[in-house]
Amino acid sequence: MPKKQTASLTAVRVRFAPSPTGFLHIGGLRTALYNYLFAKKEGGTFILRIDDTDQARSVEGALEHILKTLQWVGLEWDEGPQLEGVKDKLIEKGKSGPYIQSQRLDLYRTHALQLVEQGSAYYCFCTSKRLEGIRAEQTAQKGLLMYDGFCKNLTPDERKEKLHSGAHFVIRLNVPSEGKTSFNDIIRNHVDFENALIDDQVLLKSDGFPTYHLAHVVDDHLMRISHVIRGEEWLPSTPKHILLYRAFGWTPPIFAHLPLLLNPNRSKLSKRQGDVAVEDYRKKGYLPEALVNFVALLGWNPSADQEIYTLEHMAKVFRLEAVNASPSVVNFEKLDWLNGRYLREKNSSELFEICLPFLASAGLIAKREHTYTIAATGERVTPSWISKVITLEKERMKHADEIASLTEFFFVDTPQYDSMILCWKKMTSEEAARALMYVATLLEQQPDASWNALLIEETLKRAIDENGMKTGEILWPLRVALSGREASPSPFDIAAILGKEKTLKRIRYAVSKIQSQ
Ligand code: GLU
Numbered sequence: 001m002p003k004k005q006t007a008s009l010t011a012v013r014v015r016f017a018p019s020p021t022g023f024l025h026i027g028g029l030r031t032a033l034y035n036y037l038f039a040k041k042e043g044g045t046f047i048l049r050i051d052d053t054d055q056a057r058s059v060e061g062a063l064e065h066i067l068k069t070l071q072w073v074g075l076e077w078d079e080g081p082q083l084e085g086v087k088d089k090l091i092e093k094g095k096s097g098p099y100i101q102s103q104r105l106d107l108y109r110t111h112a113l114q115l116v117e118q119g120s121a122y123y124c125f126c127t128s129k130r131l132e133g134i135r136a137e138q139t140a141q142k143g144l145l146m147y148d149g150f151c152k153n154l155t156p157d158e159r160k161e162k163l164h165s166g167a168h169f170v171i172r173l174n175v176p177s178e179g180k181t182s183f184n185d186i187i188r189n190h191v192d193f194e195n196a197l198i199d200d201q202v203l204l205k206s207d208g209f210p211t212y213h214l215a216h217v218v219d220d221h222l223m224r225i226s227h228v229i230r231g232e233e234w235l236p237s238t239p240k241h242i243l244l245y246r247a248f249g250w251t252p253p254i255f256a257h258l259p260l261l262l263n264p265n266r267s268k269l270s271k272r273q274g275d276v277a278v279e280d281y282r283k284k285g286y287l288p289e290a291l292v293n294f295v296a297l298l299g300w301n302p303s304a305d306q307e308i309y310t311l312e313h314m315a316k317v318f319r320l321e322a323v324n325a326s327p328s329v330v331n332f333e334k335l336d337w338l339n340g341r342y343l344r345e346k347n348s349s350e351l352f353e354i355c356l357p358f359l360a361s362a363g364l365i366a367k368r369e370h371t372y373t374i375a376a377t378g379e380r381v382t383p384s385w386i387s388k389v390i391t392l393e394k395e396r397m398k399h400a401d402e403i404a405s406l407t408e409f410f411f412v413d414t415p416q417y418d419s420m421i422l423c424w425k426k427m428t429s430e431e432a433a434r435a436l437m438y439v440a441t442l443l444e445q446q447p448d449a450s451w452n453a454l455l456i457e458e459t460l461k462r463a464i465d466e467n468g469m470k471t472g473e474i475l476w477p478l479r480v481a482l483s484g485r486e487a488s489p490s491p492f493d494i495a496a497i498l499g500k501e502k503t504l505k506r507i508r509y510a511v512s513k514i515q516s517q
Helices: 026-041 062-073 085-090 105-117 128-140 156-164 212-222 232-248 278-283 288-296 311-317 332-344 348-361 383-392 402-411 429-444 453-466 471-483 491-498 500-515
Strands: 013-016 045-050 121-124 170-173 180-185 189-194 202-204 227-231 254-258 365-368 371-374
Touching: 013 026, 013 227, 026 045, 026 062, 026 227, 026 254, 026 278, 026 288, 026 311, 045 062, 062 278, 062 288, 105 121, 105 170, 105 202, 105 212, 105 232, 121 156, 170 232, 180 232, 180 254, 189 232, 202 212, 212 232, 227 232, 232 254, 278 288, 288 311, 288 332, 348 365, 348 383, 348 402, 383 402, 383 491, 402 491, 429 453, 429 471, 429 500, 453 471, 453 491, 471 491, 471 500, 491 500
Parallel strands: 013 045, 227 254
Antiparallel strands: 121 170, 170 202, 180 189, 365 371
């Protein structure tokens, strides 16, 4: 077996090169993260380069989104030019922006012309009509769809004449028709491709823009990129890149192609099976540290018995050689689990900061300057009261936007529910009403100074014991009366947070609901 290539330790420089065609996806985030981790581990440089040479596919606002997302997850890039204009707003003063390929067009053109000059590339004047014809013929013959090399064989005079006549042209790479192009990949070992199967790739398009292949080889060389770490979908393009490096007389970087990401049903990870954009997860209140931890483990895990990794820890232990070559199944239940773990580690003021925006956007809490009110009732509440509500649901919450539905019953005048659910097991409505009236008399006597979860619990449990009742007979109707739900935190905690007045109001409301049935 050929030896696996190892990541060399000389001046590590890596780049993440997203195209601004939409939101950054989970797969893109993993590529960015592995590049970042590798750079940090090796004391290298992490570069962000925007691959926007395919202007037709570029989407307005996508660049800003990519920058915002990388900043949100904490993947700061290390170098780049100072940028003018809209992107500035997203980049702190004095910090570098990403490299942007559409601002470097002259460079690619000069390099394409250099290849033509030395015979490694050629002008192609074929019209789209002719290319469609070749394609149709190859499709009919079930052959490979490739350029037929027609313009490679033009005489110098024919070429000159076409150029003088102002005919549109592209520049194509002159791929040898025989032999193999091979390279070593850190993750997939030795890879080779038959040259006969490699198309004469377009390098410069007729609008003067470079293709991805030319632009990124030129940039990777000029930016002294030592390792190209990218998704497996780019593996078939790599021999074209190797040929380009050779044509320029440059040493190629070391390659590492990351495994595919699959849905649990082993189809390719796609939008159709659920959310794949990082933005979707940010909006649902997932924590950046949980998302980064989750994404890191899609293809790499240094230890069988550890799942929790901070960015700093990963940057210490990451090894490119340890990334799996086999596809990685994305199990979003694990993300929920991880996010829950991270949420539970937050203290109450951190949780308040995380959850408040979700309570506000759900219309439960209104904030004006430093004043908070319950939107439905106009009642003023303190941040510490809101914090208690949030902390109560800390254990149940998987992601922060769930806080609104979990705690909604605290932010209403009286919760709405079907009075039937007040009955525990086989209880009749009358029995439930009687239990609630009994609880009301007990709690009315509870002194204000003892209105806390512990002492309320003590009062109610003592009464249950003394009367030889079952816990559920009292606590179930009480819990439903306070929350309007069959599943909720304990009635003692809810009562303590609601306060005596609201607690009694809700109990009486439940009794009247049963009686007016
Ligand atoms: N723009 C390409 C992408 O969107 C970059 C591929 C590469 O890293 O070479 O994935």
